[in-house]
Amino acid sequence: MIRMLLRVLGHEYARPVRRTVALMTTTAIIEGLSYALLVPVLRALFGDTPEDAAPWLIAFGVAVAIYGVLRYLSDLSGFRVGTTLLRGVYRRLGDHLARLPIGWYTEGRVGEVSVLASRGVLQAMSVIAHMLAPLVSASVTPLAIVVVMLAFDWQLGLAALAAVPIVTATQIWTGRSMAAVDAERHERDREAARRVIEYLQAQPVLRAGGRTVERFRSLDDALREVGRASRRQALTALPGVLGSTLVVQVMFTALLVLGAYLTLGGTIGAAEVLTILVLAARCSDPLLSLAEIGGKVRSARAELTRLDAVLRTEPLPEPRDPIRPEQHDLEFDSVTFRHRDRAVIDDVSFSLPEGQRLAVVGPSGSGKSTLLQLLARFYDVDAGAVRIGGVDVRAVDTEVLMSQFAIVFQDVYLFDGTIEENVRLARPDADDAELLAAATAARLDEVIERLPDGWATNVGEGGALLSGGERQRVSIARALLKNAPIVLLDEVTSALDPVNEAAVHAGIEHLMAGRTVVMVAHRLRTVQRADHIVFLDGGRIAEHGTHDELLRRGGRYADFWKVSMVPAAH
The missing domain is CATH 3.40.50.300 (P-loop containing nucleotide triphosphate hydrolases)
Structure with missing residues (x-):
């Protein structure tokens, strides 16, 4: 996704994007690691001297403040870079379209480029401004939390780590199963848009023929196909959403049972198991949001793919050593x-x-x-x-x-x-x-x-x-x-x-x-x-x-x- 985004944007925009991604990744790691301070806080609160929790609470507050500042800076960077890149992509797309041969502009392709230049570019660039931070957070923060869990108890950490490949496989499977359906939905939307334009342009003919109250069959058929494609899209996405939710809930339940077992056996204390469960609960939220984010990212990726295909179309070659004609025969x-x-x-x-x-x-x-x-x-x-x-x-x-x-x-x-x-x-x-x-x-x-x-x-x-x-x-x-x-x-x-x-x-x-x-x-x-x-x-x-x-x-x-x-x- 990021590689395609950088390819579409061009080399001149790669540095600010990488800087923004690095800042967002750092923010997500700091968020995950800050939860490690909950262990000494809870140990002190559950121990004989609760007042010992004060320094750890201060440290936790400082970590949260640092996370807040980084989150603000990373979100601000995302918005600024997204706005800059939006202008840059429009300029690059316009310059490239001006160099393509006129024969490339078929009737269907002109409509497609019009949609791409309006909705498509905005949707693709919204990845940086609106979706990149949640995506990085949902992917990196749970991994940082798993590292914290491994540091405090390897058994609970391994149990949490076991869910990572399952969640990853579920997301990959959902994305692949949705690819064909998303492409079909895009094609049906485009066909319906063409039929709407055709219906509007045909109004003089329809009215001259006295067919003002009749339905326009081709438009009706196109809209019905959009409805069918939407239903197929929803039904195809449902197993992935349910699968992701089920995996997360099973993981949380397994950690709860394992934590209770280890606590009863005296292997770990109540403070540690309570911290682990808090971490597991915090880990669940971004994982559950991956399904929603994944759908939006897939749509943006589809637009990026179409944008990339246009930008990769070879323009007419320019001469290396141009000659200026002196005559005009x-x-x-x-x-x-x-x-x-x-x-x-x-x-x-x-x-x-x-x-x-x-x-x-x-x-x-x-x-x-x-x-x-x-x-x-x-x-x-x-x-x-x-x-x-x-x-x-x-x-x-x-x-x-x-x-x-x-x-x-x-x-x-x-x-x-x-x-x-x-x-x-x-x-x-x-x-x-x-x-x-x-x-x-x-x-x-x-x-x-x-x-x-x-x-x-x-x-x-x-x-x-x-x-x-x-x-x-x-x-x-x-x-x-x-x-x-x-x-x-x-x-x-x-x-x-x-x-x-x-x-x-x-x-x-x-x-x-x-x-x-x-x-x-x-x-x-x-x-x-x-x-x-x-x-x-x-x-x-x-x-x-x-x-x-x-x-x-x-x-x-x-x-x-x-x-x-x-x-x-x-």
Whole structure:
């Protein structure tokens, strides 16, 4: 558990964790050993001179005071280290997620990481702040008490020591039997969460179909499975809890019987046996709490395992000797990229001179968006090379590489903040004149003028408080402010109304001016002015040339063009 925690935290946090664990262990040992002073106290109280107990009582009080101070310091250290580590883990997780390839972010994995980053990290880090001290105390204090018992009477000490492997074996057996059930419960919880989100998202469809009073069967089934998993979890944990309680109670009863037998036989005195029984009773409390603590620790360990799996995922490798491209021409050299054993891009080669425009068209699923993602190195190719200015993108430092691109996607994501904050994200140090120029070129100034709060308007999470066209204008203004030499456009007008489409097109023209451009579009009217057109089909280049050349050939592009012009004719 501690080893995994240190692996997840990283080397820089290992020292404070070890220091906290050492302090907690020392505190637990002091607590156990302080009970040894009860023997002389009780001997004096049961003897002929009870006043002799005073020095021992003072010593016992000092030991308890030392324990109290150490317990305060260890708990405080746990809270402080836990808080520090929480910030550190979030920072480490965020940095690592930023380095993972985009292809790693499947729909299911995004949900899992969201839960992990919220509840999972908090639960994992609560081990240090809330559970580590009770766990160490429940494990170390009983052992210290057993050592004290051995020191005063080896027979009673051995009897207590015999319970240690039995309690340990019970805890290990319980943990192993619970592992599969805990994993199933986690999976059922995750499935139920997905179904709840699906149910909420499906409300327009359900209401349009007049099914507002019907139950959502998939959600009901998921919730029933959560209930079944919870029952299995409780039933599986029950034998371990009962076993631990039974072992502790049997141990205490055996010590009571053995102590009475030795006292009646004159082997030990009443003071010693009374002390042993007090120690045994004190030893029972932390052992009985192990079952509850163990369940919480298992849950935290499961979250640590999932967190560790994410942090151990290999990011895209960084070059040892990075090269900065001086030019901005683009080249695909026999590029092949596979996803789940399917060739998404298959032996694609083309070149685009600096300052020219390339349009990529083709049917859905032909690999158009993937081509843009390979250019920006969201993935690494399986064969061939993608080059910028003659330099393989794998040989360019990630930060330098991303500074070469201004990317505008069809689905725009805006952060929960103001319009100005979202535009300045591209270049926080830009002055007001540059900001205004970018907004004007993107026709964002029209949006700002009609909003009561102007630049200070909050866009909401994901930009939910703006329309699709308004979000797209913010995205284009952001790309303009970045002023990168290469522009990647992915279906930026496919879901816009005519007014917003015209405004966005005007912004796009400003963005493309004088830059190397690669654009993906379904609406072929947007690619007529491209210098080169590549028609992708099944991950391969079926045709390439200029707009007029491809129309004269009468091939796949010409067919697509005729279909795209039909709505315009009506």
